[in-house]
Amino acid sequence: MENYSTNERRADIIQILNQKERVMISELCERYGLSEVTIRKDLEILKKRNLLFRIRGGAIRIPSTVDGNDARVEAKRLFYYKQKRAIGRVAASLINENETIIIDSGTTTMEIAKNLHKFHNLTVVTNAIDIALEVSKYDRFNVILLGGHLRESSLSIVGPLAESVLKVCYCDKLFLGVDSFSIEKGISTPNLEEANINQTMISMAKESIAVFDSSKFDKRSFAFIAQVKDIDAIVTDEDIPPKIISELTSRNIKVHIASYQ
Template sequence: MLKSERHARILEHVSARGAIDVTELSRLLNVSGATVRRDLQHLSGRNLLRRTHGGAVLGSAGLELPVEHRTEHCRPEKQAIARAAAQLVPVGAVVGMTGGTTVTEVARVLAGRGPLTIVTNAVNIAAEMVQHQDVTLVVVGGYARTKSYELVGPIAEKTLADHHTDITFLGVDGISTAHGCTTHDQLEAATDRAFADSSSRTVVVADHSKIGKVTFAKICPVTDIDHLVTSKGAPAGTLTAIADTGVTVTTAE
């Protein structure tokens, strides 16, 4: 297993459970305790977690993992979600795309499906899409967030307010009926809301780990979205509650 993969799995487990010890990580990753301790020291130095005697805990409430540590998390699920979500887009549509690893997978599927316009604030998505001749690319400017590779803030919101998309794919860090769609950053939340406001149809793409989860900043209530595409393993009760608000819910196979 590559060092980057170990780091991603360590952060995934600490994020999900709040704390983890060296012995458990050593068994989980099939590496020595010394290797785990070096990994924890490296991640602690980047303020992604906090070392404790014998293990590590979250550095702060609501840890936001950088994109490079989220790419492989639930990737087969995200790819299944992307295939299902792409079916919602007619040829020639103007498509809004926020940042996020699941939205990135949607962009990759759409890139091979004929002419369309993509409007995005995610520089990683833009870097991939600019290579495709059938894609007309519009990049929304703004303040750059290093953890999500997104351009956010008033410049982005003004640009989106002056344009219209047929469908927007919205990446979220959590979605529930009580708290709506949420993310870790206030500026990002406001820009995501501007994407939804400028679109005829808003589709949230989120793997099962985001369903029922709540993070710091509210993007919008669930009643402001039209469709949720998720993966197997999402809490059935939460999906039913979301569907009861009038949102179409699709579970990708």
């Protein structure tokens, strides 16, 4: 039986509901070796976050959050929790002292913001309110939060005003959160405004690094961001199919693998 922290356990419950429509309390008690009282508390907390529906003896998934397609940030945070934490650590290791970096909005990019402890001097440009607040906790970085229209579902700033500010910011590295990734179709996102600001981020960064868990491979969303050739490196988890690694490296794209086991 695998040991889970409270957050990991609740994330795992959401993952189970991502794979099937319902889960029973008895099943979860056996999986985690915990009492019904603890599992019921987990389900009630996830219900309050609008991440599942409670039923007698268990829970069922909420269809609008199952595939993560432009889901609210609260829901996305629990998808592939372990993988995102590992990806964040590896991505942060690619940063150098004194660099100016762009951190795109997203739950995977948030994990980068949580792993900047070793640095003393960074300039961090972001379009995400929650990431700006997280980076400000270090109390030693220059943090630039873009202004513009707030997308409440993602806590991100988008629109012409944000794009105009970005166009005067030359940056060393961009850490781009990705919703969908296809070698043939490129990188895409459900929201057109997010795609526009992501395109501007890529144009202003010396190096563009896409960070995303392996579930995003071979997917396509509504709004096109960029071709794969426009990305310099990828940070993903160890479940990436070997054939995709070979294809990416053949295109001179660096692939960094994060182990989450």
